[in-house]
Amino acid sequence: MSEDSKDPGLSEIFVQDVREAIKRIEPVITGLKTTGINNAALDKIFRQFHATKGSSTFLNLTRIANVLNSAELVLDLTLQGHLKLKPAELCDILVMVLDFLRHSLPFVAEDSDDGRIAEEAEVMSAKLLALIPENIPEPEQVIDDKKVSDNTSAVPSDIAAQFEDTASEFNGDLLVSEEDPSTALDMKKVFIEESEKLLRKLEQDLKQWEKLPYDKKLVGELLRTVHSFKGNCGILGYPDLETLGRAMEKSLDVVATSAVSPAPDFFKTLFTLKGVLSKGVDSVANGGDGGIADLEASLDMLK
Structure with a gap:
């Protein structure tokens, strides 16, 4: 999405829904310390991150999308058994991702952009990727389906799926600015x-x-x-x-x-x-x- 087509209304919806998503997913993440790492919990966390990444990419919030892409990679490798983490370790790193999202939202609300958290995003992505040993290849599925492209002008395959709770209230007009009817x-x-x-x-x-x-x-x-x-x-x-x-x-x-x-x-x-x-x-x-x-x-x- 270009600078001219940024929509503060969509950014406000994004912020509201990501806050709700954090409330939903945080108990699942913290529960890993007591339930242990299990596929059902990881898949639920993965789907939430994947949906939010799609919304972020659509709104050109590339720093947030890149962090979530790195988190998806960690989750995917854990689900496939390639990455061995203790429940407490995985819980702590995922809580850090949630904290990063919380920190980012006020800037998105104010700027309709995530440029001001570029440094924090780079540090967060580096922490996530540092968990992955060099001898573990990226799963083919991650490369094909989840990698965030530098070109975010195209809508990803899950446009703002994060908005599912309120999606029935939306219509295509929300995505059209008066200045750009095309x-x-x-x-x-x-x-x-x-x-x-x-x-x-x-x-x-x-x-x-x-x-x-x-x-x-x-x-x-x-x-x-x-x-x-x-x-x-x-x-x-x-x-x-x-x-x-x-x-x-x-x-x-x-x-x-x-x-x-x-x-x-x-x-x-x-x-x-x-x-x-x-x-x-x-x-x-x-x-x-x-x-x-x-x-x-x-x-x-x-x-």
Whole structure:
């Protein structure tokens, strides 16, 4: 986002929602000292950081995004077993990330920018990356999906998914400045491109998961993909697509925490609903509002 297109209103929303996110995620982080390091907690923390990183990148808050990218790398390597940290060590470093975010928010609120915390961000990123031994390669997933680019003018795959609690109150007009009405067309184009990419990934991972129904890592990938899609739809004002995405995410969350593999019909249902989402994106591409003709029927398929 350029200097001319910075929107103080979006920055205010970002600050408010990140503060709420910190309240939600801090108990999970501090709980690591008592529960120990476990995949469920790390995945929850990772998803929150990933969503906030997406919002930060969209608002051109590159210092915050880079810190969260480094935190994601630490979490991802820990989840994959490549990085061995004691629960107290991981807890302390993640609390430091939360403290960094708290420190950053007043500057974002005042400037709609994070330039004044550049030095702190560099120090924080260095502390996170210092945890990683040199002989541990970056996971391919991190390189492909999570690395923050120096060019942040393009909207990331999870535009402000952090705003999920209030997303239904938003619409695309929030992202358009009066001085630059072409922004709406640019955002719509990026949304369509990112959505098509996410839905292709969703289909590929569903096909793989159907062959390996006990693979919890694949469930995690599916959750992240649907979470990203849902967040994009919410912030850009496509409520039907957001609602169905949220319902799919909840169903996947149930499977992720279950000890048994899903019934065969569940895979068929998700493939069908993926098709419904694709039709909604096609509607947007053709000038529509992304509405789903019989949304309730689609939601009932998940019950």
